Ligand SMILES: [Zn+2]
């Protein structure tokens with residue numbers, strides 16, 4: 001398994017990177033799920049308000065990364081969910 005993209009919470013990782021002294025003790029080996037909006041993994045502590053989404057502002061994230069496919073600003077924008085049951 002490639003270590004670079006091991007399923008670590010992207011918010012925990014960036015917190016540690018941003019302030020290793022303060023957040024160096026954050027445990028990255030926790031269960032994560034993939035965010036339905038930004039397609040990155042997040043832990044239970046950084047769960048957003050709705051479903052399988054992390055707590056970041058996806059409207060801002062989407063606006064900052066217009067070139068990346070598969071990023072959605074709102075849960076309503078995710079095609080699979082909108083399609084409903086087959
Ligand atoms: Zn986290």
Ligand SMILES: [Zn+2]
Pocket residue numbers: 035036037038039040053054055056058
């Ligand atoms: Zn997300």
